[in-house]
Amino acid sequence: MEAAVAVRALTKVYRVHERPAGLAAALRSVFRRTYKEVRAVEDLSFTIEPGERVGFLGPNGAGKTTTLKILSGLLHPTSGEVKVSGHVPRQREASFLRAITLVMGQKQQLLWDLPPAETFDLNRAIYSVPDRTFAETLRELETLLDIGALAKKPTRQLSLGERMKCELAAALLHRPGILFLDEPTIGLDVSMQLVVRDFIRKYNEKHGATILLTSHYMDDVASLCPRVIVIDRGKLRYDGDLATLVKTIRPDKRIVLVFPAPPDRAALERVGTVVELEGTRAVLRVPQSEVREAVGHLVASADASDLTIEDPPLEEVMRDLFARPAEEPSEATK
């Protein structure tokens, strides 16, 4: 089967106008402009199979949005090859545009002063969705996203979370097989993040859609994406399953303890590194190979009322990964 997304040696270089602050610099720039080259993406290669859910991670300015824009045909690569659903995105053929959708958490397509229902109808016409298919899809999306009466309220009167639910519906009415989601949960509260996350998973499971997701909320990625692609300064740092990444970068576990009364710090430090101690709650960091021994010791000697073992937070894993020099292999890269 043909890959849903195939990227080979992708490079994108921007030429950016540069000028220092101040009036003199402003006047100078009228006559003589200086430019610098920014290598937003460099020699990036990866493949995504149909139906995969992949997290696309990297710090700000890593090149994630640039890559998503190239994959959706908005930007042209400087060099390299890109194929999405068998199409070359930069050609922006109608059949390609029907096969994909790009949801950007910070840019909306809903018509601001009209109810989302109008945008839905507009997209029905633009994508030539037959009336019956449109009614079915809309019913399904409205149920999954619990849109209800929201579709009839002017967009400007909706909350951010309500708007994102309608944005997702508008973006999926033509039933695209490939979803590029750029920060779809940005600014949403925790419960709304859960709704969006749950929806993405259900949509993927029901329609076998391919999903490439960027998010600053690591919980989105951890709960949705078995595979992650990590880029930093435009270069690939890791491509593989999330569990292996966590194990490779941070081969330790967190033991979270709750005590009936504040515990003795010195006693805990004999078992592992205390990373948090607040009132009756303590968090220890212990090398993976010593977890069994540490837990045995804690159960025998301390009077903890609750004990859980967790992976380190993904934020910390990412921070540690990006702190390493780029040349250092992060293993497991496909």
Added chain:
Amino acid sequence: MNPLKAYPTLLRVGFSAALAYRAELVIWMLTTTMPLVSLSIWTAVAREAPVGRYGPGEFVGYFLAALVVRQVTGSWLVWEMNQEIRQGTLSQRLLKPIHPLWIYSAENLAALPLRAALCLPVVVVAVIYADLTRSGLLLAIFFASLVGAWLINFFTMAIIGSLAFFLESSTSVFQLWLITFMLLSGYVVPLELFPGWVRGVAEALPFRYTLGYPVEVVIGLMDTKTALRGLAVQYAYAAAAATTAILVFRAGVRRFGAFGG
């Protein structure tokens, strides 16, 4: 993907949007009432003695018609394109499988019925007090020339709007275009009253075909043959503007793709 099939829905949703922005639309229309100022000045002048073929009655007809023609053929696309290109929100349009110019045109046309309705009192006054043509053929040419004027305006605005792909902002170019339009279209002064060579230049340029020409047709200052010849020139200008707009937009999108939005 057939844009014409989607067009009725694009128009319907565009009309809903125009209704949502009705207050803004009325204010916008009030800013384009310059012909009323010209009307009061020129009728006062003509009361002393006719100016060329224009007496007070002709001036009333000319400027009322100019007001209506401007209202129903105007395009404000340049502002929207300029903003969308600069802020990168054009991306949403580029992701759709229909050329953005189709969608822009529907949004533009959809606001015209509301503009026309607001112009109705002016039309009634013009029909009662001004000496409009009674020739069925000239009236047919007039309505066809309204379409032609809208096409030239829309595609010219698309060309200037697309310059935002290449310049920091295209609105300064628009200001330049607007001043030239006011001088050379017959918006402030009928072209017939210009001195010799200026008149020749103004009549050859496309500005006249966005305003002065349809107005001259409807107030009966032209015979059928001249009017038909004018219509052919107008549609040639419209075709040239459309071709240029499509090419400039395409080049702009290529640049947008190269440099990002």
